[in-house]
Amino acid sequence: MSEVLLEARQVTKRFGGLAAVHEVSLQLKRNHLHAVIGPNGAGKSTLTNLLSGDLPPTSGSIHLAGRDITGRKAEAISRWGLGRSYQKTNIFLPFTVWENVRLAAQSRTPHAGRWLTPAASLADINERAERAMTLAGLAHRASLPASAISHGEQRQLEIAMTLATDPQVLLLDEPLAGMGQAEAERMIALLQTIKKDHAMMLVEHDMDAVFTLADQLTVMVNGQVIASGSPAEIRADAGVQAAYLGEEA
Numbered sequence: 001m002s003e004v005l006l007e008a009r010q011v012t013k014r015f016g017g018l019a020a021v022h023e024v025s026l027q028l029k030r031n032h033l034h035a036v037i038g039p040n041g042a043g044k045s046t047l048t049n050l051l052s053g054d055l056p057p058t059s060g061s062i063h064l065a066g067r068d069i070t071g072r073k074a075e076a077i078s079r080w081g082l083g084r085s086y087q088k089t090n091i092f093l094p095f096t097v098w099e100n101v102r103l104a105a106q107s108r109t110p111h112a113g114r115w116l117t118p119a120a121s122l123a124d125i126n127e128r129a130e131r132a133m134t135l136a137g138l139a140h141r142a143s144l145p146a147s148a149i150s151h152g153e154q155r156q157l158e159i160a161m162t163l164a165t166d167p168q169v170l171l172l173d174e175p176l177a178g179m180g181q182a183e184a185e186r187m188i189a190l191l192q193t194i195k196k197d198h199a200m201m202l203v204e205h206d207m208d209a210v211f212t213l214a215d216q217l218t219v220m221v222n223g224q225v226i227a228s229g230s231p232a233e234i235r236a237d238a239g240v241q242a243a244y245l246g247e248e249a
């Protein structure tokens with residue numbers, strides 16, 4: 001059995017009368033990719049926001065590596081090992097690829113804003129940034145401004161910036177959005193590599209990518225989980241076919 005790094009138990013988020021996420025439970029395990037799929041408005045982004053601490057749940061609990069993180073701030077949850085990439089990019093376009101990754105690595109270091117930073121921690125920041133940039137396949141783009149690289153490479157840069165914070169758990173929100181075929185294939189290969197060391201949750205509309213990458217899928221409709229299981233189980237699920245996959249295919 002793989003180690004469970006993140007667990008949501010019966011998590012609910014209400015916006016007024018609307019349960020955007022209703023009693024959702026899921027586990028993210030090391031070396032596993034758990035895809036969350038569902039039609040627009042199903043609650044996928046809200047669920048991601050609950051797990052990352054960007055939104056507090058109305059009820060239920062969330063545990064990261066055994067620690068109860070329910071209602072804790074995103075910044076603290078990030079320090080405890082959860083990394084998240086955003087649909088809307090956090091990249092500073094005028095800065096180089098290296099500067100972007102290095103800033104992300106620095107943001108994770110305690111007292112990052114201090115004017116006096118010991119040399120040892122600077123070396124540590126640089127090493128973390130270098131590792132993340134190389135893993136994301138961007139070492140050859142290090143000195144280019146982020147504005148000068150392709151859309152697909154900018155999405156890789158977001159992943160590199162997330163990796164630079166040294167997370168154990170990664171939440172990825174539509175990393176393939178807007179990509180052409182070749183870029184998508186490169187991103188899928190990258191995610192497969194990253195999966196070896198991390199627990200991952202992927203929210204993605206590209207079903208080919210989802211079924212290639214996922215070890216487990218959870219299907220949400222109207223805030224509720226209608227099915228959860230292996231790719232084969234989800235493909236064969238008549239309820240999922242009717243509610244979602246049928247209309248996507």
Ligand SMILES: Nc1ncnc2c1ncn2[C@@H]1O[C@H](COP(=O)(O)OP(=O)(O)OP(=O)(O)O)[C@@H](O)[C@H]1O
Pocket residue numbers: 015018020038039040041042043044045046047
């Ligand atoms: N801050 C908010 N206030 C009120 N309602 C919200 C808020 N955020 C999301 N919702 C509503 O919650 C429901 C779930 O939205 P959410 O964005 O989580 O869905 P989604 O599955 O991520 O959709 P998409 O695939 O389009 O990104 C929708 O009905 C949405 O309008």
